[in-house]
Amino acid sequence: MLGKLMKYEWKATWKLLLSANLLTVVMTGLARWMVYLMDKAPYSSDFQMVDFVAVMVLFTYVASMFAVYVGTAIYLIHRFYTSTYGDQGYLLHTLPVDTHHIIIAKVLVSVLWVMMNSLIIYFSVIFLFATSTETIKSMMDGLVSTIEYLGSEEISVFMVIMTFIAYIFTLFAKVLKVGACISLGQLSSNHKLMLSFAWYIGIYIVESMFQGMYFAISSTIYRQASSIDYLTGFGTNWETTLISGIFSCVIFYILTWYVMDRKLNLD
């Protein structure tokens, strides 16, 4: 049944989200063309028409990237809420399927969309600025040295793979956190949405406290994390990210399952 649930979850979301991603691709093409035109235009100290159009297109490009990324997140949250605890939940929860399958199908499809979004935006930026092989090489060198600086160690294939796995778990944890907060909001008879927000804020505060404690302890014991690291959150390594990602996934999954399976309360 998991496959069928995923099929219908995909079918319900693909049209809008694929259109949004296509918009990103189109805007990237336009922006890239503008960069090309600006490169080719003869140098002039005056602000010309082509500069004005290029600035407008680049501004729209950045705005559309942001809108698509945020819009996808909002759409997926709305979809989770309406299809699980809204009117459509009456059909979903009377299907002869396991609650685990419902959660897994929704989370997997959501993560897939967020990943696709991130990848398209990532490649879009590379495509926009990579005007020559030298530019690509210098961009890659910059990326490698940044990672080395943040990790304070030499980059290895193992580290890249583990960082990617840690990123995937973090992504799952973020999606599951939203699902858990929406589910916990359902425990109230009234103001369910407001309670969901309250849960989100509460969990965010607790997470921040744990993060703060981690940096305080690690900076005291190992003298590794600087105050800048603490503020930006860059002091984490892949091991910490992976462990906290897995831990968060387990906690948020259990909370979502508990409410959906044991405390379902469709008004």
Next chain:
Amino acid sequence: MAPVVQCMGLTKTYGRKIALNQVYLNLERGRIIGLLGPNGSGKTTLIKIMNGLLKPTAGEVLINGQRPGIDTKLRISYLPERTYLQPGMKVLELVQYFQDFYPDFRVDRAFDMLARLQIPPQERLKNLSKGTKEKVQLIMVMSRDADLYILDEPIAGVDPAARDYILHTIVNNYNRCGSILLSTHLISDVENILDEVVFIKYGSIVLQAGAEQIRQNERKSVDQFFREVFAC
């Protein structure tokens, strides 16, 4: 054979408000049963608990001898009081959806009923009127060979002609070995198809009897008797 539904001391409270109060009820197979009561009497709460959409505060409900779960959902065909369809779906996709999830779904029966109502399978649900959407939903529910059909207010909010169609569809398409639990407060419209009635008031069952038995013993229609019992 065990009753299709057994409620044992079923209680549901919302804070201080009691929605269901110690409900004991057995529903037998092969019968059309009316769950009758005024608005707010606990009909929908009882139905939601049977479908596993609400958890009881106390007591237990068994469907075919089992607690609500995957096995009972395989045997119950439920029509809620609201539209649960995805607006972007086509009617055909909805048929495929039901076929995918319910092994007892009869595609030929669904298409036959859709054709009789002249509902094009390629039409999107968002383009249908509210009444047609309700009919599509009813067609999906009645196209299953279930042990128990639970229909929550299927004729509320529709015109008299549509009511006739809905009742006709229910009576002609259900699995004869199964039972229908039909919740409504519009007694006169459904009286003639009911074998049995259950009166519910303030979350408690006040009467369970055969429809014919009421007519003979009370010398009045079920609708008249209902008005007497629930007079304000």
